[in-house]
């Protein structure tokens with residue numbers, strides 16, 4: 001018996017959300033008196049034994065050139081084989097882009113109930129009940145998993161990774177692999193930016209900023225504190241900012257430690273994508289803007305006057 | 321070319337989220353239901369665009385739900401699509417929903433199956449991946465672009481901080497999101513035509529649920545906003561640094 005954690009990588013490096021999944025899985029293994037093991041698929045330039053720091057005892061590395069590009073179907077089948085080989089009763093994945101591609105297939109393959117978007121550890125006192133976000137962040141559901149094997153898709157940034165001491169044993173796993181039926185053609189990354197889904201701090205602008213030419217202050221503040229940038233749908237629709245920055249009910253859904261919203265009204269559909277953020281700061285000239293109801297800190301004022309002063313204060317702080 | 325588009329219903333995006341029966345049921349009284357935006361704006365509209373390019377294309381819609389979903393299905397037919405199938409089955413378990421769609425898909429021998437990225441109420445993002453596995457065909461998730469060249473599909477999918485482009489031979493399951501197409505509004509001709517398009521109701525196949533919702537909760541209320549004077553933005557920065565310890 002074990003808890004198996006899928007470690008997702010990008011360009012051979014472990015993603016931050018996978019450390020969260022590893023920590024979560026290790027805690028769950030402790031809670032259920034089993035062992036936490038991990039599976040890594042494809043080439044890795046990371047030192048996999050260091051997953052031991054997060055409580056992983058054993059890492060199954062499935063390395064084969066057919067696995068060097070992500071393919072949902074191929075990865076699902078490989079992880080299914082590892083799950084069976086180590087008799088895992090729980091599989092934990094981050095509910096990130098690749099997790100969302102793999103977990104459902106794994107669920108159908110292993111007839112294992114999936115809770116996608118888990119926000120806390122399971123309650124095992126009566127069944128196996130996992131809390132997940134529903135209604136686009138406006139509520140939570142407690143979901144009981146009825147099947148012998150359980151799959152958990154952990155919401156990124158919902159569980160803080162805890163690093164301690166330890167070294168994991170790394171073993172090669174020989175999987176039977178069919179050639180992927182999806183052929184990878186290209187990877188296009190936006191250069192020099194922090195991906196929104198991975199960001200701990202996010203600075204976001206709305207229609208109150210009047211035009212794309214005024215985004216300098218958003219970018220400057222983001223650059224100073226190492227934040228990613230985001231925007232409202234109205235802004236993306238007006239092509240002031242690229243579509244991948246659009247957050248909300250029909251855009252990206254994020255849960256950073258800081259969501260700093262400038263000139264965004266806080267429409268219910270916008271809030272749905274950001275209301276799981278730990279701290280929300282709102283700058284809006286309208287004291288009645290709905291966003292203030294969801295905010296932790298706020299300034300009622302003109303962004304064009306307030307933001308330069310905020311930037312100066314941050315510069316002072318960073319310089320000191 | 322035969323395309324199957326999976327259509328689900330979801331509460332209007334401004335609906336108040338509340339629960340009844342000891343927090344075990346969504347308070348649906350007075351709630352307006354809409355087509356799940358990802359299914360409508362992206363999956364369905366892209367299917368219609370593909371049919372506009374190749375008029376020999378046939379679009380079927382499938383919904384797993386009770387009779388109360390029919391107005392939504394008619395609205396989807398008004399946008400486009402040739403006929404609809406409703407599997408008369410009400411469930412909140414993704415696997416049993418996917419099993420119903422898989423049964424329909426097997427019968428219909430579709431070349432392309434499109435779903436939305438996720439439902440706005442359940443946020444599973446699961447049906448597409450389950451369906452692909454049940455049908456033993458490839459799955460491309462969170463797609464922002466989809467083009468067909470004969471029986472080869474070229475698809476862009478979101479990854480952290482960018483996108484990945486891949487190609488695959490049909491059949492294929494694709495989950496669709498923003499970028500895929502632009503929202504459309506049904507016209508009068510579509511609305512009139514939708515009334516007479518076939519909407520077939522079929523009974524469900526046996527599928528045991530793998531999960532069950534035991535209850536809902538609302539997030540704890542916020543303590544209230546701490547307002548800082550517009551003359552003292554440095555105070556805001558101090559609070560974020562010292563109190564919230566964010567940077």
Ligand SMILES: Cc1cc2nc3c(=O)[nH]c(=O)nc-3n(C[C@H](O)[C@H](O)[C@H](O)COP(=O)(O)OP(=O)(O)OC[C@H]3O[C@@H](n4cnc5c(N)ncnc54)[C@H](O)[C@@H]3O)c2cc1C
Pocket residue numbers: 205206207208209231232233234235246247248249250251262263264265266267268269270273283284285286289301302303304333357
């Ligand atoms: C089905 C559906 C789905 C949707 N999905 C999304 C979604 O995913 N994401 C999303 O964002 N929206 C979504 N919307 C749209 C949403 O309802 C709002 O229209 C949108 O969020 C508004 O964007 P905004 O706040 O930037 O613009 P506005 O509503 O125009 O607000 C601008 C704000 O800026 C303030 N302001 C103006 N000038 C200044 C200044 N100088 N200084 C400071 N503040 C200033 C104003 O007081 C106002 O509050 C959706 C709508 C629907 C119907």
Ligand SMILES: Nc1ncnc2c1ncn2[C@@H]1O[C@H](COP(=O)(O)O)[C@@H](O)[C@H]1O
Pocket residue numbers: 326327328329356358359363382383384385414417434435436437438439442443444445446447448
């Ligand atoms: N009851 C349903 N009937 C038909 N399609 C559905 C149903 N539920 C979900 N889907 C499809 O599956 C997608 C993902 O849903 P979910 O996995 O529930 O987030 C939706 O966007 C729909 O396209």
